[in-house]
Amino acid sequence: MKEQLKIDFNKIQEVSNFSNRDIEIKKSYLNKFIENGFPNRKQENWKFLDINQIISKNISDLSFYNDYSIENKIDSSIFIDDLEHNKIVFINGRIEKIDFSYEDKKQIEIIEDSYTIDKFESNNSLIDLNIALSNKHFKILIKKGYSLKKPLIIYHLTNEKMNSKNINLRLDFELEQNSSLKLIDFFSDYSEKNFMNIFYNFNLDKDAILKNYKIDKSLNKNLKYSFNNINQKQNSISETFVFSAGSDYFKNEINCNLKGGYSSAFINGIFSLDDNKQHEIRTTINHLVENTKSYQLIKSVLGKNTKSAYQGRIYVDSKAQKTDGYQLSKAILLDESSEFNAKPELEIYADDVKCSHGSASGSLDDNSIFYLMSRGLNYKQAKGLLINGFLLDVIEKITDAEIKDLLKKMIGLKK
């Protein structure tokens, strides 16, 4: 793998026009990655699902080079019709279209910027890989006081041309004071056995609002990793929703730094898995100042040979008095081969806080099934109804009515 990485890295440098400074930075991150390799179960964060193992099992010859010179045809039938929206379209990791036609162009800036590329510190070797190999680096800036009229949907599409590839994407979002953005990540794949590594970095200024919905619904045999880093100043709000179902492997990592008073973070997630799928959500909420709030709700429905994991960490700094933190994870195991893992962690250094977490897992309640069947439903209907009710709880947490409706339709909770 090492040799392959070095060859592919040089190839990428040849076809791109990075500055010398960037190349040096990228090289140092590449070396860091080569030293550490893909994370494995020996690392606490990867204890439940070992990406190193999963990659070597699913993808035999992973290649890191992608030819971005060829344009891909956009299949517009994939676009969501029910909702008017702005678009960014990625096909096989290449940006094909940026369309903000609904918005005031003066209020949004799209900057091709590589200056901040290394302004992120982490011990995560997948982020190292991302920084080393990502091709273009865009920053989307939303100006002071501007709220996007329509949501932005980022389409992550792949076609059958792609196989055994690693894609690294990076986007930065800068939300200036009192601005707001609704962002939907929509995944749709016609390829298999690829590894996608997506890194978003959000900076929320005072009073800014970010809503990010990640929808991984269409069935595919790709492996995905997504990392959201969200920095929040006073009064800002972030809401993240993850619908995790389609890919063979998907790990969503969300890291929120609540740096300003009265800022809050909400994370809600659904795992709806069947047939050998392994998904994980890992969250870290850092309460760093007084009067901050976080809320997390994660629910899993697990079918045959599936595994879901939730690792949630709430950190409360000794300065962060009056913190309110809450975590709840629930799972329904439908098959004897399904497995649920949770590690809801609290790390608290301040005394005037309200923090709690809960976790429950088990099978469908026999009494409820009996109740519904005695009222004329067959077993399948009764089961469906109970599962829908279980998941609806999370969907209802979505604060945007339009998007809530869209999601309900997608999941089949509403016609």
Place this chain on the structure above:
Amino acid sequence: MDTREKEIENLKDYKYGFTTDIENIKAPKGLNENVIKFISNIKKEPKWMLDFRLKAFERFKLLKEPDWQKPKYPKIDYQDLYYYSAPKSMKDKPKSLDELDPKLLETYNKLGIPLQEQARLNGIAVDAVFDSVSVATTFKGELTKHGIIFCSMSEAIQKHPDLVKKYLGTVIPTTDHFFATLNSAVFTDGSFVYIPEGVKCPMELSTYFRINASETGQFERTLIIADKGSYVSYLEGCTAPMRDENQLHAANVELIALDDAEIKYSTVQNWYPGDENGKGGIYNFVTKRGLCKGKNSKISWTQVETGSAITWKYPSCILKGDNSIGEFYSIAITNNHQKADTGTKMIHLGKNTKSKIISKGISAGFSDMTYRGLVDINSKAKNSSNYTQCDSLLMGNKCGAHTVPYIKNKNFDSNVAHEATTSKISEEQLHYCQQRGLNPEEAVGLIVNGFCKEVLQQLPMEFAVEAQKLVGISLEGSVG
């Protein structure tokens, strides 16, 4: 000064902080094969026991000291410790209590366990471990009548080699983690209990541990076997004298419950926690594990952890037999610079197994407390269930409270529920108590005791009173 205040004044400094001047026999400093042979030789152990130790030592050489725990400590030099220390007067073992070294007896009196008195009054059989050798065992007669074996580990190795050979190392094998393996290699003494089939042990069995000589690691090994349909309740209390340097305590406790048997193991741990600036104190790195081997067996751990500079232990249950039950009740209190990383593991292997975890953590001063637990439901453990509740209470903003539960459910028939809260004592509660004439310290004591009640209730009477007092004393000076 009213009597209560006087009492507190007396207890303020570590009550058990005295050392007894008794000549010790020590093994040469350091850890090597010769020291292990020396220990084995001085205890006149058979060859299989020495082989057991040496096998563990071979393994130990390959192991690395773990470092994933929350409380970090300066590196221990394992070559700079004494691994064996016995009071000299033990050479000719006394036949009865009257023959005991009066100084030893005095020590026990100071500790509040006058053997004869307390034993007679409380009906407790005490097997006191003083440094590393069992000093005396009381109430043997009564126990022998029922066929119960309650003696020191060394004695058991001599007199009941079959039982020891059959069960020792079956729950904590010689190939276990770093500290457990170290213990397997160098353990000096401990208690051995065997309850025969169908016998309900008529009294609570008890050990009092105490570390005396400085620079000695204390490595006891306790083995409790409850045969089919039997019941036993075992109490363990720990204290240690004040010393500037840190002392290591790495004991192994193995419990085995066969069909329909029940073992209840209670600990009140009050090792020397170090002074107000965090100097000295015991490192309490203990491995405790119970195996519910038979059907319908039950193992219950109750612990009150108030002492030690660092407490790092996870009393665990392996629920192998069908319908077996594991329980864990814990109160951990840290004050000043104490650190604790404690919790439990419930490993469900058999069908219809049940486990319950209630953990209460209280941290004050500059201390740090971590609950770390594992609930693992195996795919064969049909219809099993677990309930976990861990609550933390913080006093002041210089301390920390952490919860790290691991939950693994691989069985769709099983239910796992986990709850945790972290809070502080509310102003309202304090105000209410003070309004009714309690001073702030009494009020906190009352509220904390209420917070811990669920666990205190699980303790046998004699311990519950002491534990309640300990809870109060441990939090001295943490309010206001």
